[in-house]
Amino acid sequence: MEKKEFKPFIPANKVMPELTVTSIILGLILAVVFGAANAYLGLRVGMTISASIPAAVISMGIIRVIMKRNSILENNMVQTIGSAGESLAAGAIFTIPALFMWAAESSSVAVPSFWNIAIIALFGGILGVLFMIPLRNALIVKEHGVLPFPEGTACAEVLLAGEEGGHKTKIVFSGLGIAALYKFITDGIKLFPSEIAWKIKSLKTGFGLDVLPALTGVGYICGLKISSYIFAGGVLGWFVLIPAISLFGGESLIAPGTSLIGEMGADSIWSTYIRYIGAGAVAAGGIFSLIKSLPLIISTFGKAIKGFGKSSESSERTEKDMPMIFVLGGSLVIALLIWLVPSIPVPFLGALLIVVFGFFFATVSSRMVGLVGSSNNPISGMIIATLLIVTLALKAAGFEGYSGMASAICIGTIVSIVTAMAGDTSQDLKTGYIVGATPIKQQIGEILGAVVAAIAIGGIMYLLNSAWGFGSAELPAPQATLMKLVVEGVMGGTLPWGLIVCGVGIAVVIEILGIPVLPFAVGLYLPIYLSAPIFIGGLIRWFIENRKSAKSEEEKKEAADNGVLYCSGMIAGEGLIGILLAVFAVIPMGNGSLADKINLGLPLGNIGSLIFFGLIIASIFYFSFKKDKK
Numbered sequence: 001m002e003k004k005e006f007k008p009f010i011p012a013n014k015v016m017p018e019l020t021v022t023s024i025i026l027g028l029i030l031a032v033v034f035g036a037a038n039a040y041l042g043l044r045v046g047m048t049i050s051a052s053i054p055a056a057v058i059s060m061g062i063i064r065v066i067m068k069r070n071s072i073l074e075n076n077m078v079q080t081i082g083s084a085g086e087s088l089a090a091g092a093i094f095t096i097p098a099l100f101m102w103a104a105e106s107s108s109v110a111v112p113s114f115w116n117i118a119i120i121a122l123f124g125g126i127l128g129v130l131f132m133i134p135l136r137n138a139l140i141v142k143e144h145g146v147l148p149f150p151e152g153t154a155c156a157e158v159l160l161a162g163e164e165g166g167h168k169t170k171i172v173f174s175g176l177g178i179a180a181l182y183k184f185i186t187d188g189i190k191l192f193p194s195e196i197a198w199k200i201k202s203l204k205t206g207f208g209l210d211v212l213p214a215l216t217g218v219g220y221i222c223g224l225k226i227s228s229y230i231f232a233g234g235v236l237g238w239f240v241l242i243p244a245i246s247l248f249g250g251e252s253l254i255a256p257g258t259s260l261i262g263e264m265g266a267d268s269i270w271s272t273y274i275r276y277i278g279a280g281a282v283a284a285g286g287i288f289s290l291i292k293s294l295p296l297i298i299s300t301f302g303k304a305i306k307g308f309g310k311s312s313e314s315s316e317r318t319e320k321d322m323p324m325i326f327v328l329g330g331s332l333v334i335a336l337l338i339w340l341v342p343s344i345p346v347p348f349l350g351a352l353l354i355v356v357f358g359f360f361f362a363t364v365s366s367r368m369v370g371l372v373g374s375s376n377n378p379i380s381g382m383i384i385a386t387l388l389i390v391t392l393a394l395k396a397a398g399f400e401g402y403s404g405m406a407s408a409i410c411i412g413t414i415v416s417i418v419t420a421m422a423g424d425t426s427q428d429l430k431t432g433y434i435v436g437a438t439p440i441k442q443q444i445g446e447i448l449g450a451v452v453a454a455i456a457i458g459g460i461m462y463l464l465n466s467a468w469g470f471g472s473a474e475l476p477a478p479q480a481t482l483m484k485l486v487v488e489g490v491m492g493g494t495l496p497w498g499l500i501v502c503g504v505g506i507a508v509v510i511e512i513l514g515i516p517v518l519p520f521a522v523g524l525y526l527p528i529y530l531s532a533p534i535f536i537g538g539l540i541r542w543f544i545e546n547r548k549s550a551k552s553e554e555e556k557k558e559a560a561d562n563g564v565l566y567c568s569g570m571i572a573g574e575g576l577i578g579i580l581l582a583v584f585a586v587i588p589m590g591n592g593s594l595a596d597k598i599n600l601g602l603p604l605g606n607i608g609s610l611i612f613f614g615l616i617i618a619s620i621f622y623f624s625f626k627k628d629k630k
Helices: 021-045 052-066 072-092 097-105 114-141 150-160 162-188 213-222 224-249 266-292 294-306 324-340 348-372 379-396 401-435 439-467 478-492 497-512 517-525 528-546 553-586 605-625
Strands: 195-200 205-210
Touching (some): 021 052, 021 072, 021 213, 021 528, 052 150, 052 401, 072 150, 072 401, 072 439, 097 401, 097 439, 097 478, 114 324, 114 348, 114 401, 150 401, 162 213, 162 553, 162 605, 205 224, 205 266, 205 528, 213 224, 213 605, 224 266, 224 528, 266 379, 266 497, 266 517, 379 478, 401 439, 401 478, 439 553, 478 517, 497 517, 528 605, 553 605
């Protein structure tokens, strides 16, 4: 009944340009851009951003303002394709770096090839789209008005307010350009250090922050509450646990450490002990999220199975999905290829587990993002649960050692990408449902975005690993390191379980207090240098949303929304320059690399870092309050 009452912005009987050459090319470019930026951001801090709204704004700025084309469906197609790259990258960084880290630890283990990574990502991306298609009618159409789909609805509102595209596009591109220049100055020519730190000798610990725009942007987008939880985790680690270990450890040698605690600095104690406590807290937080979602998961799966594949018999444009024979046939072919392709170390049991876990979590993810949004979708908990069960199953079936662990990570990678892509597809289809897009064209767009992003992510992974190495200070790859620890712990029993259990205990306390465990645990797991600027970004957002000088709530909302767009641009700009600097780092020149040659050796020190960081903070305020002259 609700479906009949709802009228999309573009009626079903009206045909407008949608899946055009322009929308495909622009969408694919944005898929690579935001995919690369999200990969870099996720590998650095373990968090990613949604690219749908920035992609929609950039699309309107280029198509509507520059090219003078007026089709909301074409704009929607650009963001549909573009956001696919961001989601695929977000799913890939959870697990794939573990394969590189194992190769770095053992000379007998080969680094995964570019094509291996691309094929694994491609299979996961396409399966994620295909698994969600039969659920569209049940989740998007039948439950319209019931499931809010926060990001999908917000993106539709941005598209419907297309006349603001010129002003808002300038904000996004301003953030991109300023952050790109800033990143090049600090980490390229190294005019000032991007990380500043102070030792606190009385506590035998330290404090510092990365003065980078992307981290502050992440905090702004997350808001004060989430960024506070993240920073609180960092405070526990660096101002409680590290001083306590230093105080009580004294001259002791405690595994897994190889040095006397009294001789270890704060960074060394963090990497040796706190990281494992944080890993236990993150794993417990993910599982808690999954357990709390179980009633919803069970009801969701039941409803989805009942409505599986059922679509309206209407021949209207806005009701046309990809044919079910293609969905089922394509899913079967990909499952067989996962088993048969020699370069993918997944046995028949693994391919079967991918189909089971993939479809189950695709269903869960599609509904979860409809209820609570993509940012609260417990993907990490789903992947930890998958890896635990898959690793146990492979070990019981005789797949042990590195081959068993690599197989578990490949299975986890595909399931992770399936889960992320299914959630993104459902948000995009919701946006399309509101504006009146053609579902089958959006589904084709999602697959196109997944194909190009899969090829790009292979190159990006290889490039970043060659430049700095996963697990390094430049690229800690926190999520992938956690997944690596989980698989190693189950397969070989090598985890320091005492530290892991301490982390679980902390997570239990946080859960009892009613505080969201995952953001707090991520803050405990990350160095405080990363959580501090995230907290600063949250404070900026809080000030903008609560300032008393604003004339109305609408003015506060507009300023906050402008800040989100500017910070999204900053994150993309820094990520792109991070990729560019990685290219410079692997280009040989003389006795070093091109990255060494552009280093001017003019360090301004901590004072210079604080001054430039202050300018970045000032720029956020400026563009948040900036009015459209029109």
